[in-house]
Amino acid sequence: MITDLGKIPGAISDVDSNMPPLSPNSLRVLEKRYLKRNRAGEIIETPEEMFRRVAGAVASAESLYNAGADNSAVAEEFYKMMVRLEFLPNSPTLFNAGTEAGQLSSCFVLPIPDSVEETFEAVKQTALIQKSGGGIGINVSRIRPRGAAVGEHLNTAGGPVALIHVFAGAADYIRQGGVRRGCNSVIMSVDHPDIMEFIKAKNDPEVLTNFYNSILITDDFMDRVRSGADYPLIDPNSGKTTGRLSARGVFERIIDQAWHTGDPGLVFADRINRDNPTPLLGRLETITGCGEQALLPHESCNLGSINLVRMLKDEGNGLEVDFDQLARIVPLAIRFLDNVIDVNKFPVPAIEAATKRTRKIGLGVMGFADMLVMLGIPYNSTRAIAVAEEIMEFIGNHAREASHRLGLERGSYPAWQGSTHQTKGISMRNASCTTIAPTGTLSIIAGVSSGIEPNFAAVFVRNILDGENLLEINPQFERIGRERGFFKQELLETLVSCNHLHNRDEVPEDVRRIFVTAHQVSPEWHVRIQAAFQRHTDNAVSKTVNFPHSATREDIARVFMSAFEQGLKGITVYRDESRELQPLCTSQTGLELIGKLFRDQTT
Structure with a gap:
């Protein structure tokens, strides 16, 4: 156990902790989004006090592993690192550390099963995450295609693209942490029967403005693009092949849409899973809001730079x-x-x-x-x-x-x-x-x-x-x-x-x-x-x-x-x-x- 600050790897006690001058834009962003306010909406902390608040809250974890830990000394090291702008954690940590909200992660991945009850439970979780300052990533590849049967009712499924609008509405309604719109992503496997509808889902610039769309691409699909071969579309509900498309033709449609709107992006599934540290827990198939993090269902991640x-x-x-x-x-x-x-x-x-x-x-x-x-x-x-x-x-x-x-x-x-x-x-x-x-x-x-x-x-x-x-x-x-x-x-x-x-x-x-x-x-x-x-x-x-x-x-x-x-x-x-x-x-x-x-x- 570490009991002495001098033994903490990275301790910078000898470094001056004065904050560098902040630009007018830096101060404007801090005032608008990050600094604490009272119930009257008045700012009640300085940037330095914000970093003190965050450092103290994060350093309190030291006591969980060592009852004799000097939390204040660790907090001082965290404070110096942030106040000198050498390292900054993700925004929810700056917003919420040391506050009643206390939700510090920036990105979450939610599972979206093919069930009305579970899907709308995920919508509820989306609202809670957005309210707390986080963004979500979802994968709609397990949702049965539009027009599929639901129980005994034929041609009734709304399909994954319609469902995305439900999540987008929930995310758009609740401003992240009360101060920003959600940074969210939605992904669909290239072999889903509704892939062509998904590719053009953001053709209208007024819709899904708070979601980044990406397509989950396999090595096999890219090989077929290069060879000019077809590939199968798989119904996620039945597991059956429902049709075939030209891999090169689909690739060209993706390119055309990206040229028009910037969406969708590509996510290379097999490359990601070659680096999956816990393969026994399942494949990584969902990315977070800006594509930087692939996570398993219900995982969250806190980031810093x-x-x-x-x-x-x-x-x-x-x-x-x-x-x-x-x-x-x-x-x-x-x-x-x-x-x-x-x-x-x-x-x-x-x-x-x-x-x-x-x-x-x-x-x-x-x-x-x-x-x-x-x-x-x-x-x-x-x-x-x-x-x-x-x-x-x-x-x-x-x-x-x-x-x-x-x-x-x-x-x-x-x-x-x-x-x-x-x-x-x-x-x-x-x-x-x-x-x-x-x-x-x-x-x-x-x-x-x-x-x-x-x-x-x-x-x-x-x-x-x-x-x-x-x-x-x-x-x-x-x-x-x-x-x-x-x-x-x-x-x-x-x-x-x-x-x-x-x-x-x-x-x-x-x-x-x-x-x-x-x-x-x-x-x-x-x-x-x-x-x-x-x-x-x-x-x-x-x-x-x-x-x-x-x-x-x-x-x-x-x-x-x-x-x-x-x-x-x-x-x-x-x-x-x-x-x-x-x-x-x-x-x-x-x-x-x-x-x-x-x-x-x-x-």
Whole structure:
């Protein structure tokens, strides 16, 4: 048992805990979504107090394993890690830790059996999860097809696509944690008889806006796509073959729909299950809201991300990755995430039981693109891939080692017997340790690029906060621009309107070379970067391959096939302006915000 703080792997007691300056957008997001309010709606805590609240609540788990634990000392270490923006947990932990709500997980998977009673029990659980701040993932592949018989009544089944709208309505009605809409996913197996209806389920941009649709794809299906063969459709209720379709034809329909709307994405079932740590508990067939986590029925997962911008050092020869700092933060973050499981207030007992059976956690990263800029490395380069491999391999190894040590200290996860870890003779506290999540608002708080995505643009408008528009100017671009004298109003107005940084001669060539934005990154490089992280990540990697509006269906087909061939667990694409409202955009609105910014600076 650990009784002394100095023995805690990752302890950073000697590090100053002062919080870095927060951007106006960071403060706006914290005020709008995260900081506690009284019954009158007035904010009653500061960002530092929020981190104190979270750290104290999560550190209280220490006493469960050691009656003499110094919880306050552990809380101080957790606090320093968060207040210095070196690591942030998922949003529900920031919302709810130390509050009456107390639900700290971000993502849940619910089973959807082919039964009215069980299905609407899942709808009820969806409402409870959404209310507590979580998002859901469901798989509707077990629902009998539309028009199938129900008992003695012929042609009466509504089918899985109709059922999705029921779940979407429940999720949309209840704002997550009272402050945000649900991040949810729905998946269907490619061999379901209603697959063609599912593919076009989001053809209307006004429907299912709070769900991401994906198709569960097998290796066999992809082989048939390449060979041009047919494949069978299987009725999940009877197990009988109800028809056959051209695999290539279905693949082309998926591509066409993704070109139109960005949905559906692909989830590669066999690739995921080759990494399933507990195969005796069943196959992994459902993913969470943004595709980063495959879970068993009723499992939940709590996520957290290391801010790579804070993992750099300068010892006189320019910036480089501070692996000593990473080695301190990773085990502390793993301990934090494992503690979250024990202090969590789960929405239903079945979720608590399933979660504690495997104790899955997901440590990832954010700020990767900004870190590359600071290192002088273009995102679309072999050097970037090498850095991605080196960093994620280091994090993955240290995360698993930290979980191994926690397993020795606290005991392995209950489903360890029969797991791949038991086969290898390795004690592990957590069945899985690493995940690359999208980090949406967390990256705004930290003031860095999201997850492992390239920077969307040097200057853009973010559509969040119930329609409120936030002007985002990349801090690295602003820093370099001010240092070298090209940070001017005219330039920003041009960039927010067209995002063509690479064509602006007033920006030095070396800056244009390293400040690569999303639409300059070819689809090939998007996939290669994602694959580099995936090779060293236990779970999946959330990433979107951004296409310009001019992209063709053939471009998307190449990405889908490349994602499969490079071993990704899933792939999502988005063609610019294929949806009327998108969360990130360059726009006329930005001109007004830039004008206000420069007026404010001169007054």
